[in-house]
Every structure is written in C-alpha cells, then in structure tokens.
Amino acid sequence: MQASNVNGITDAALPPSMDAVLLSDVNEVISNITGRMLDVVKNEYNFLKLCQQYYSYQPAQEIKLSDPDQVAYYVPIQSSIQQMLNRPDVMDMLIKNLNRITNKNSADSDLMYNYRHGSQAQQHPILKQNRDSLLFQLYTDGVGLTNPIGPKKDEHKITLIYFHLDDLPDTVRSTLKSIGLVGLCYSEILSSKVDRTKFFQPIIEDLNKLQMTGLSVPTFNGRLNFAFSVLAGDHLACNEIGGFQ
Template structure:
C-alpha cells in the first residue's frame, strides 16, 4: 500500500478504498474456508455414522492442498478481471450495469475515418434508477416542490411548474441537456496535437439542487470532434 501511494502517487482516498476491498476479500476467503471445513465435517460424519464419536471429533481442519487450491482459484478470479481490456469491460457490464458507448461512423467509405460516440440516455437512466436512494431523492424533491408551489403559485422551481410544464405527466422525468467543448492533448509520440472535442451531457432536473452539480449526477451522452459540428468539415 505504501508503494502504491508513494511510487505511483495514488490518492489517500483511493488507498483507503483499496484497503477496504482487500479486507473484504480476506473475509470472503475466510468464509470459503469455513464452508469447506463444514463440508469436510459433514462427509466425515457420514462416513463414520456407525462409529462412536471420540474426544477429538470436535476439532475442525482443512487439508493443505485444498487450501492452496482455494487460494489459487481466488487469485485467478482477481487477476482475470484486469487481464485485458475486453475481459475488464465484460465484468463491468455483468456486475456494474456498464454500457459501452456506441460508435457512429461519420465519414464516407474511402475517406479518413471520422467517428463520434453516443451513450443512450435510456440505458443511463435505467442504471441510475437501480439505486433506491436516488429514486427516493427524486420523489421527495418533486413532492416538496409541488407543495411549495401549491402554497405560492408565483414560485417556479422547474419547467413542470410553468404554463406548458403543467401538461407533463407526473410520472415523467425532466432531462436537462447541455454541451461543452474541451481540449485534449496527446503528450506521447510525434503528433503532440491538441484536439478540441464537443461533449454532450445530461442531468436529471428532478435531482435536488444541492446534488445536481455533483459529478456523479452529470452523465455523458455523446462526444465528437468540435470541427464536425461547427461546419469546418463537410459531414
């Protein structure tokens, strides 16, 4: 842990998270050992059901080869996660509802390849709503705003409290889209150029104001070269 922090400049918060996961892994390993011991005791009891128990029959043990095999299986599972980028992505899709961005080819065949990337909004919203705490925040925020607007009709917290917003279904979510340009620089290799990229984001307007600007509530929708949208390219 010291090597990670000092040699690779890993932040303290990240080190704390890694430490927590290591301790959790060891606890899971302990549980596996206990399950194996129970399994061994059950088999031993079945094989010696006709014999009388001895004073040493209450002792538990696990074979050294079984221990080695179990540790090797855990090590293999841990290493498999980061063995290659494809395997890592597969694990993220399976366990963390990760949806890879969809590539959109903008150039014609035979021309220099120009692409954009798109993250479907509906997939992102499905992932957001897997968190019960977020759902509770959204529902409570909508309810509190409606109560305040009912008391004072001059108040307007979002689009749904305006003239046209009254027509929106109460079960709908308000999505706010916005766009920004960022500069990316590749410091490696002979082509040390700066690339200006256009980023499209969205956030749920029904998230409480104190949380809406947090990074975890700002979601990527699309990315492409800024020149494509500004008309300097013919696409």
C-alpha cells in the same frame, strides 16, 4: 501479571507475540491475489464483458461519420438513467424533492422552481398529458485535449453532451456523480450538417423513446415517465450545435 481462574482452569495473560512476518511472504500473497485477478480479466475484452455481466456496464456506441477515419460516440441515456435510479436513495430523494417543489408551487403559483412551472411547459406535449413526468435536460460544452506523446502535440477540441435529472435536489444535482455522459465528438464535425445530423440522430431517437415509453426500475412501484426540457450550453457551444461560425 495476574491470572484468572474459572471453573478450576487457570488462564494467564500471554505476552505479545514476537513472531515476524517475512516481507517475501507478504509479496507472495499479493502476487497470488494479483495473478488470480489477471486470470479472470486477461485482456480488456474479457474485462468489459465481465463488467457488462455483473455491473450493468453499457459500452459507448460508435457513430459512423462521413469521413471513414472519424467516429463519434454515444452512451445510451436510458441505461444511464436506469442505473442511476436503481439506487433506492436516489429514487427516494427524487420523489421527495418533486413533491416538495410541487407543494410549494401549489401554495404560490407565481413562484417558478423549474421548467415545469414556466409558460413554455404548458405547451410541452408530454407535460400536457402528465405534469409529474420527471424532467431531464442536456448540457453541452467543449474541452481541449492534448496528447503530450508523439509527433502530434496539437490540442484537440472535443464537444461533449451531458444529462442530468432536473428534479433532484439542488445540492445533489450539482455533483459530478449526478451528471451522465451522453455523447462526444470532435467539435469540427458539427460544422457539417450531415455529420451533425448523424451525431444527434441516436440521441434524439433515444430521447423520444424515453419520453414515449418511460422506464421501469425496481426501486419504484410503477412506470416512470420522463419529459425532456432544454439543451443548455454557453454561447460558443450553442453556436457550434446550430452550425454557426
């Protein structure tokens, strides 16, 4: 094997090292890393606190119902939207797509690209003041959950409420990462007018606050305005929310 000589210094190529790393040493390193991580998050409470401190985690809020043994859950929609729009790429896509569909509608007003271009939007109190308010809608659906462990293996019917921003591009809006959870409850509580009101009250209050005050995000120079468009769902989900059997 040829050696090189630079400024009188000979540097011969060395053969590959045959040194072995003991598996016990690797396991010890992994154990040390795991131990340090567990020291930081010794329990779920500390873990969630650190997520709130460093990752803007917002825990779900309990909603007390008529039955003291039952609760529903609500995730503040303002904080969810704010975290989504804190990403510069999301904000950029949102503004570009809003401008694109606005220009298309201006060129031909007979074409409707979203709720903003429909006749119902002309009566919307928020859109009447600011037609460029960002649209968001809610969607409701039901799922069946089964716990295979324990004596109670029955299926639990759960109703979930989601949100998404209408002005995101179609290819992005349909992805799971663009859909946020707003609330969930046992479907049976929606048959009670009292519990149905308790479940939707914090959601409605948050929606009204978002529409009235808007949001400030570091990725946008100014205040963002929002307008709630529709609550969508299949036939069964809409009947449950309406209190129909």
